[in-house]
Amino acid sequence: MTKTIAILLLLFLSFGVDFGCAELYSCNKKKGKKMKKILLSIIALAFVTNAYATEILFHSPFSKTGNFTSMSKILAEELGAKGWNVDVKVTTNAKLSKETYSSTRKPMILAWSTGMSKTKSDDVYLPAADKDLVGGIHWSAWYFCSTNEKNITMEDFKNKQLKIAIDLVGNEELAVWMDRLQKHLGTNHTYVTYKGSKKVANAIFSGEVDMGMSTSGAAWVGTGKASCFYTSAPTSVQGITAVAEDLPKFENPTLMLGLYWRAVNLSKKEMKKLRKDFAAVKKSSSDWNAYMKRKYYVYSDPKVKNYAKTIKAIDDLLPN
Amino acid sequence: MDFLLLASAPFIGILVGLMPALGATLLLILMYPLLVTFEVATIIMFYAIVVGARDFSGSVSALNFGLLGEVTSVPILKERNTIVNDNKNMNALRNTMLGSLFGAAFGMIILWASVSQAKHHPWLLRSDVTATMLGLAILFLGVWKGNKIWVNCLLMILGFGVGKVGFDAATNKDFMVFGNMYLSGGIPVWPLMFGLYAMPMMFAVISQSKPEYLDVSGQQITSPVKFFTLLRSGVIGSVCGLVPFVGSTVSSQIAYSVEHRFHPKDNSEHALARISAAETSNNAGQVTMLIPLLVLGIAVQSSEVVLINILSQVGWDISSLVTTEFMIKLLIALVIGAVVSGVLCYNFVVYLTKFFVRYFVYILVLLSTLFIANILHLGYQADQFWYYLVVFLISLALGMVSMKHGIDHVPTILIFLLFDSFDGLARVIYLLHMV
Numbered sequence: 206m207t208k209t210i211a212i213l214l215l216l217f218l219s220f221g222v223d224f225g226c227a228e229l230y231s232c233n234k235k236k237g238k239k240m241k242k243i244l245l246s247i248i249a250l251a252f253v254t255n256a257y258a259t260e261i262l263f264h265s266p267f268s269k270t271g272n273f274t275s276m277s278k279i280l281a282e283e284l285g286a287k288g289w290n291v292d293v294k295v296t297t298n299a300k301l302s303k304e305t306y307s308s309t310r311k312p313m314i315l316a317w318s319t320g321m322s323k324t325k326s327d328d329v330y331l332p333a334a335d336k337d338l339v340g341g342i343h344w345s346a347w348y349f350c351s352t353n354e355k356n357i358t359m360e361d362f363k364n365k366q367l368k369i370a371i372d373l374v375g376n377e378e379l380a381v382w383m384d385r386l387q388k389h390l391g392t393n394h395t396y397v398t399y400k401g402s403k404k405v406a407n408a409i410f411s412g413e414v415d416m417g418m419s420t421s422g423a424a425w426v427g428t429g430k431a432s433c434f435y436t437s438a439p440t441s442v443q444g445i446t447a448v449a450e451d452l453p454k455f456e457n458p459t460l461m462l463g464l465y466w467r468a469v470n471l472s473k474k475e476m477k478k479l480r481k482d483f484a485a486v487k488k489s490s491s492d493w494n495a496y497m498k499r500k501y502y503v504y505s506d507p508k509v510k511n512y513a514k515t516i517k518a519i520d521d522l523l524p525n
Numbered sequence: 526m527d528f529l530l531l532a533s534a535p536f537i538g539i540l541v542g543l544m545p546a547l548g549a550t551l552l553l554i555l556m557y558p559l560l561v562t563f564e565v566a567t568i569i570m571f572y573a574i575v576v577g578a579r580d581f582s583g584s585v586s587a588l589n590f591g592l593l594g595e596v597t598s599v600p601i602l603k604e605r606n607t608i609v610n611d612n613k614n615m616n617a618l619r620n621t622m623l624g625s626l627f628g629a630a631f632g633m634i635i636l637w638a639s640v641s642q643a644k645h646h647p648w649l650l651r652s653d654v655t656a657t658m659l660g661l662a663i664l665f666l667g668v669w670k671g672n673k674i675w676v677n678c679l680l681m682i683l684g685f686g687v688g689k690v691g692f693d694a695a696t697n698k699d700f701m702v703f704g705n706m707y708l709s710g711g712i713p714v715w716p717l718m719f720g721l722y723a724m725p726m727m728f729a730v731i732s733q734s735k736p737e738y739l740d741v742s743g744q745q746i747t748s749p750v751k752f753f754t755l756l757r758s759g760v761i762g763s764v765c766g767l768v769p770f771v772g773s774t775v776s777s778q779i780a781y782s783v784e785h786r787f788h789p790k791d792n793s794e795h796a797l798a799r800i801s802a803a804e805t806s807n808n809a810g811q812v813t814m815l816i817p818l819l820v821l822g823i824a825v826q827s828s829e830v831v832l833i834n835i836l837s838q839v840g841w842d843i844s845s846l847v848t849t850e851f852m853i854k855l856l857i858a859l860v861i862g863a864v865v866s867g868v869l870c871y872n873f874v875v876y877l878t879k880f881f882v883r884y885f886v887y888i889l890v891l892l893s894t895l896f897i898a899n900i901l902h903l904g905y906q907a908d909q910f911w912y913y914l915v916v917f918l919i920s921l922a923l924g925m926v927s928m929k930h931g932i933d934h935v936p937t938i939l940i941f942l943l944f945d946s947f948d949g950l951a952r953v954i955y956l957l958h959m960v
Contacts, residue, residue, distance in 0.1 A: 264908065270840035294908035298710025300692060305908070323697050328709070352647075368957065374694040397956040400695050400949045411650035413957055 259475065261468070262313040263293045266302035272500060273464050276343070277316040279493050280466065283486040289479070299329040306331070312470045314339065314479075319463035319519045323377040326525060333513070333520035334467040339476075339483050340509040342516070343502045344461035346438035347379060348422020348445060350409060350431045357416045359434045359451065367394045370408035370417030374400050378519060379418065382437070382460045386448070389455045420462055423501035437461065442501060457522075465516065480509060527567045531858060534571045535865040538578025540888070543586045543881050549576050549828035550935070553835065554723040555892060557715055558899035561838045566851050568839065569819075572832050573855060574862030576811045577629055581866040582877075584621045584804055588614055589878050600781040600803035604796040611793035613748070620750045620797050622867045624758070624805035629863045631759030631805075632766065632812025633856050639813075640852060643820040652953045654821065659946055662824070666940070671933025680936040687712050687937070688944025695949060707912040714834065714942070715900045716913045720920025722938050725928040727893050731886055748797050754784060758802040762809030767816060780806030812859065827939055834942045 263281050267273040274295055281291045291314070296302050299321060306315045322330040351357035357367065373380055380396070387394060397414050399405045402421070409417040409431065423443045425431035436445045437460035449458035468479060484507075486493055496502075506512060541552050552575065553560070560568050580597060587598035588605060601621070608617045643649060669677050690701045691711030702708045758780040765776030784802035788795035814826055822841070824830040833841070869877060897917075904913025927934055940947075 262908075269838055294906065296710065296907050296909065298706070298907075298909075300706045300709035301908070304706045327697065328692070328699070377697075395956060395960050397953055398695060398949070399953060400945070407650040408652070408953075410647050411652075412648060413651045413653075 259312055259471075260290045260292060261471075262305075262309065262311060263291045263316075264302040264305060264313065265293065265295045265316045266297065266299040267295075267316065267318070269295050269297060272345075272496075273316060273318060276464065276493070276496060277466070279490065279496065280483070280486060283490050283493065284479075284482055287482045287485070289482070303329055303331050306467075306469065310470060312468070312475070314466055314468045316464065316466055318465075319461075319516060320376040320378050322523065323380075324524050330523075333516040334465055335513050335517070337467040337469055338509055338513050338516070339466040339468050340480055340512050342463050342465040342512045343497060343504060344463050345420045345500060345502045346423075346436045346442065346459075346461050347418050347420060348425075348433040348437075348442075349416060349435035350419055350422045350425060350433040351416040352410060352412060353429070353432050355412065355415060356432050357434065359446065362394075362416075362434065363390055363392065365415075366392070367415040368397055369394050370405045370414040371396045371398055372400070372402050372405045372418070373398050376462065378522070379460065379462075381522065382457075383418070385457070386455065389452065420500075424499070427501075438503065442503075463516065463519070465512065527563060530563060530567060530571055531574065534574035535578040535862050535869065538575035538862075539582040539585075539866060539869055539877070540881075541575065542579035542582030542584075543877075549579060549826075550831055551723055551726050553828055553831040554718045554938075555896050557718070557831070557835060558896065558903050560835050563839070565836050565839055565841050566854065568832070568835060569815075570855055570858040572828075573812070573815060573859055574866075576828070577625075577808065577859060577862050578866035578869075580804070580808050580811055581622065581625055581863075581870045584625075584800070585618065585870050585878065588617055588621075597777040597803070597807040600777055601800050604800050607791065607793050607796045608800075613793045613797065616745075616748050616793075617797055617800060618870065620748070620801045621804040622870060623750045624755055624801040625808040626863055626867055627755040628759050628762055628805035628808030628810075629812055629859060631756075632763050632809040633859055635763045635809075635813050636816055636819075637852060637856065639816045640819050643816075649821050652950060652957065655946065656950055656954060658817070658821065659943065659950070662939070662943065666936045669933065669936050671935060672931075676932060677936045680932070680934060681940045684937040684940030685944060685947065687717065688941045688948070707909060710909075712941075713904070713907075713909070713913055713916055715903060716917035717920045717941070718831075718938055719896065719900055720917045720922075721924040721927075722934045723896075724893065724921050725924040725934075727889055728925075729928065731889050748794050750801055751798055754787070754798050754802050755805045757783065758805035759809045762806030763813045765806065766810030766813030776810035777803040777807040808863075824943075827935060830939045830942045837945070 263277070265274045265277040267277075278293065281293045285291050302315060306313055317331060317334065324330070349357075349362065361367065369383075371379065371383070383396070397408065399408060402419065405417045405419055406421065408414045409419070419425070422431070422433040422436065422445065426433050426443045426445060433443075433445045435448050435451070436442050437458070438447050439449055439459045441447050441450065447458070448455065452458060466483070468476065471479060487504075506515065537552065541549060549572075553572070560571070563571070583598040584601050587601040588608065601617075608614060648654070663681065666681060667674055667677050672680065686701075688711075690708060692699050692702065692709045699709065761780045761783060762776045765779060768775070781799055781803040784799045788798040814829070818824060818829055818833070822833065824833050900917065901910060901913060904910040907913075924934060
């Protein structure tokens with residue numbers, strides 16, 4: 206579209222210049238040369254601005270109204286403001302997005318999460334992003350929460366048998382991590398598996414479970430809505446103790462829900478610019494930062510190479 | 526844009542009430558692609574105003590055209606001859622309008638009290654409460670008026686099966702996907718609903734005979750509305766509105782029957798009291814039926830099932846929605862909606878009916894075209910244009926064949942939309958109570 210407008214504008218300008226030359230001014234050689242120069246400059250300029258206006262397909266396979274899609278939309282909008290021609294498609298279909306990403310020959314950005322598959326043989330499994338990683342991963346930790354009335358504590362968790370609400374849709378690595386934690390503590394809690402974070406929240410607040418796992422825990426504690434005793438973040442958040450701090454012998458005590466963006470079919474130069482623009486969005490976008498703050502999301506490591514290592518480490522833990 | 530939608534709600538509601546077979550469910554399906562672009566609170570307010578306005582104009586349709594715009598207008602149709610023969614059409618419109626306003630106001634008081642109390646009862650969000658409500662939903666859908674019981678059962682199984690198609694992230698298994706990456710994401714809601722139900726219904730509405738205009742200008746008001754009739758009918762309607770799926774439908778019938786005991790005579794004076802009771806009860810029920818929706822997030826009307834599906838598309842969070850601010854806005858919207866609808870249906874009834882009779886078919890054709898284009902646009906936005914088109918065409922073929930054989934696909938659609946609520950509920954209850 207932008208391209209078409211640019212071409213039409215160019216044509217219009219060219220005709221305009223020609224008519225001007227023919228009817229309003231007396232054309233001499235000097236003026237003709239000048240005109241040629243102007244035209245060439247405009248064409249060159251059009252090509253320069255077009256270099257980063259390559260149309261990029263942007264897939265978000267997550268729920269239409271989820272946090273991941275919301276963040277992807279903010280990102281796409283900000284990239285658009287930086288000259289990228291982003292075509293956002295919210296597919297809500299991980300397999301479709303994965304297949305499109307794997308087979309397309311056109312430039313494409315894909316929003317992906319660390320918790321998309323349970324095993325490496327799953328249909329929706331994609332190897333961890335590496336060279337195709339755009340970066341800017343944000344991480345949201347898990348919180349162990351109950352109602353203020355129940356007020357489940359660390360001691361209860363270690364000593365009692367509890368019913369825990371857990372959302373396993375798109376959070377496959379959480380089940381693996383919880384199993385390891387239970388093994389480490391020697392507990393035998395029952396998981397009550399729900400489909401979606403809202404159902405988990407309902408289960409916690411209705412009191413039908415003893416406690417639940419949520420990424421909204423810090424916000425709940427902030428508003429006094431619930432009490433949370435553990436977090437899978439590397440350090441305490443909002444006064445909620447980190448598992449890593451309380452159980453130093455527990456291997457891999459940090460578990461973060463990760464979202465990242467990967468891109469294919471871009472030239473080296475384009476990829477470099479995309480990463481740079483992405484980093485700038487994280488720094489300067491008010492919408493982005495407001496979202497991060499509201500959700501108590503935290504960054505792990507700002508360097509793309511280190512992000513890639515973290516993702517790979519999670520990927521390595523997935524069974525075949 | 527929000528204001529525009531809300532301002533148009535009384536007019537849309539009136540249109541729905543005037544047109545036979547174009548109910549709130551079908552309207553929401555038609556407006557689905559548009560509504561998902563609005564905020565949750567706006568959509569709920571829009572819905573509340575529309576159903577209120579629909580009931581106002583339902584009585585106009587029944588009185589002036591002898592058409593059953595809404596099932597709740599059956600009592601008016603029963604009394605129509607008595608009223609028309611006595612030239613009491615305008616009197617009936619006035620009394621039913623006042624009754625509707627009273628009923629809506631009465632329902633609002635109950636709504637406010639219930640919602641503010643419900644905050645203190647979080648157990649209402651329990652899975653077993655949801656399961657009970659869904660059980661009732663299945664029970665009532667089993668006896669859905671459009672089909673025989675066994676047909677309803679088959680349609681519910683079909684709805685459940687269609688809802689289950691796709692990759693299940695909780696169990697990590699595919700169902701009826703056949704290796705197709707589009708099917709992996711499940712059957713899209715909009716093209717299916719529109720093809721299977723909405724479009725065939727639109728054909729049915731369009732092919733109906735054009736309503737005839739009845740001149741009511743110049744009639745005098747001689748019989749005033751009776752306060753105690755309104756009061757007892759308001760109570761009946763408010764209670765009935767809480768009964769899943771049949772509540773608001775039977776509320777007008779019950780109030781009508783009760784009023785028959787107080788005003789049993791076969792004259793226009795008593796007939797006016799009886800239809801005022803029916804309309805008061807109906808409007809009170811339309812407001813209180815919002816209680817389970819706002820408190821539990823549970824639908825008690827077929828249209829609310831569609832509504833909840835729309836709300837979940839735009840990020841519905843029941844715990845943070847029902848604030849005092851929202852409730853005040855909702856009540857204001859309901860009051861304004863009721864007054865505008867009342868005035869339109871009474872003071873402008875002559876113009877309204879003339880407009881309706883003239884443009885009946887054009888409006889429906891325009892709406893259908895607009896919404897088909899919108900659905901395909903949504904498919905394009907999800908990078909699934911052809912998939913949406915194929916689903917729409919297959920559903921349309923199935924819908925048309927079903928319509929030919931007199932099969933009403935409401936149970937299919939509703940169970941399909943309720944699938945997310947059903948899915949995994951048995952597992953949750955088992956884990957909570959058996960393990």
